[in-house]
Amino acid sequence: GNSVTQMEGPVTLSEEAFLTINCTYTATGYPSLFWYVQYPGEGLQLLLKATKADDKGSNKGFEATYRKETTSFHLEKGSVQVSDSAVYFCALSSWAKIIFGSGTRLSIRP
Amino acid sequence: EPEVTQTPSHQVTQMGQEVILRCVPISNHLYFYWYRQILGQKVEFLVSFYNNEISEKSEIFDDQFSVERPDGSNFTLKIRSTKLEDSAMYFCASSAENQPQHFGDGTRLSIL
Numbered sequence: 233g234n235s236v237t238q239m240e241g242p243v244t245l246s247e248e249a250f251l252t253i254n255c256t257y258t259a260t261g262y263p264s265l266f267w268y269v270q271y272p273g274e275g276l277q278l279l280l281k282a283t284k285a286d287d288k289g290s291n292k293g294f295e296a297t298y299r300k301e302t303t304s305f306h307l308e309k310g311s312v313q314v315s316d317s318a319v320y321f322c323a324l325s326s327w328a329k330i331i332f333g334s335g336t337r338l339s340i341r342p
Numbered sequence: 343e344p345e346v347t348q349t350p351s352h353q354v355t356q357m358g359q360e361v362i363l364r365c366v367p368i369s370n371h372l373y374f375y376w377y378r379q380i381l382g383q384k385v386e387f388l389v390s391f392y393n394n395e396i397s398e399k400s401e402i403f404d405d406q407f408s409v410e411r412p413d414g415s416n417f418t419l420k421i422r423s424t425k426l427e428d429s430a431m432y433f434c435a436s437s438a439e440n441q442p443q444h445f446g447d448g449t450r451l452s453i454l
Contacts, residue, residue: 275433275447328390328398330443335384
């Protein structure tokens with residue numbers, strides 16, 4: 233069945249460091265891919281999305297490119313801030329539902 | 343920006359009792375969903391709902407669960423006889439046709 237695998241956390245970085253959170257997927261067909269973010273005490277917010285191969289989703293300095301050949305959708309940011317501390321979920325659409333990865337907790341040190 | 347709102351934010355219930363979690367989806371959305379997240383685990387799909395009927399459900403969504411859209415604005419999840427393992431954060435989501443799902447802030451359900 234369809235599934236999402238993302239790197240385990242926690243990930244701890246210093247402010248202004250480069251961020252990569254790896255995500256790979258298994259799916260039949262051509263799902264849309266997403267990154268959701270969950271800030272402490274809050275719900276899930278859509279961070280960015282890509283709907284077809286080679287699409288790049290971007291928002292708030294974060295980027296991810298839909299790579300069909302490697303079945304990947306890695307999240308990157310060039311310079312992280314303390315306010316980026318949150319749990320990040322990679323996800324794909326599968327018919328009427330979203331399938332989530334296990335989440336990666338990111339902590340940014342000032 | 344329109345939001346999905348969920349009430350209550352925290353619900354504490356005795357094991358065996360019925361509980362109803364409430365959601366107000368975004369007003370022009372037609373597709374509605376429930377997910378749950380057991381503490382420290384991944385977010386899991388429970389059920390999707392469209393045109394007043396369930397369109398898909400997971401194996402978690404057994405006979406103890408039901409969903410309803412009792413009026414034009416609310417979307418509810420009922421658990422008939424709660425078990426300890428039902429303790430989780432429950433997220434409601436809604437979407438327009440072929441658009442991403444928007445999530446509420448969740449209801450934390452604690453079963454004692």
